[in-house]
Amino acid sequence: FAGSLTSSVCVTSDAGLEITGEYQSKQTKPTATFKGCLELGDGVQIPVHMVSKIVPAKHGAGLGLCDANGEKVVRERRYHLPDGKEVDPDCMNKGYKYGKDFIPISKVDASLMKRETEKELKLLCTTKRKNIRREQINTTNVSVLMAPGDDTIRGQALAAFVIALKDLGLVAICRLVKKE
Secondary structure: OHHHHHOOOOOOHHHHHHHHOOOOOOOOOOOEEEEEEEEOOOOOEEEEEEEEOOOOOOOOOOOOOEOOOOOEOOOOOOEEOOOOOEEOHHHOOEEEEEOOEEEEEOHHHHHHHOOOOOOEEEEEEEEEHHHOOHHHOOOOOOEEEEOOOOOHHHHHHHHHHHHHHHHHOEEEEEEEEOOO
């Protein structure tokens, strides 16, 4: 069994479709990407789970690269100085360009400049739907908020909040911090 996991075969997508016949759907249990409370204001919180919305997979997603013989190709990235000398990735620091010069910032200094955050989902404000321009909407990373488990009371509170927003023609602007 372990031997079959380490071996792989590269084929074209047409050949792959012929081999597999049809696509088969798989029932999956949604995994919460955020578990916490939606803070609406002064002490008003609704426990929620955020789940990534399931979207159709793009054709060709998950396919590896292979050469003409079907051998798997491994990608690697290399870094070079302008004179051609190779640089080890462990020896590199982030830098900022100031005029024509690069100002390096060490990892210690970069860690001191990071802002400490707490995991939260907080309502910042509401605004009329017409105030949000189409290009401001992120459609690539869509998530769904739901009450945790079988908690019907909190689910009704969340549903009432969403219905109130819809009836008033408002959208909620929230701040999401997934990790501390």
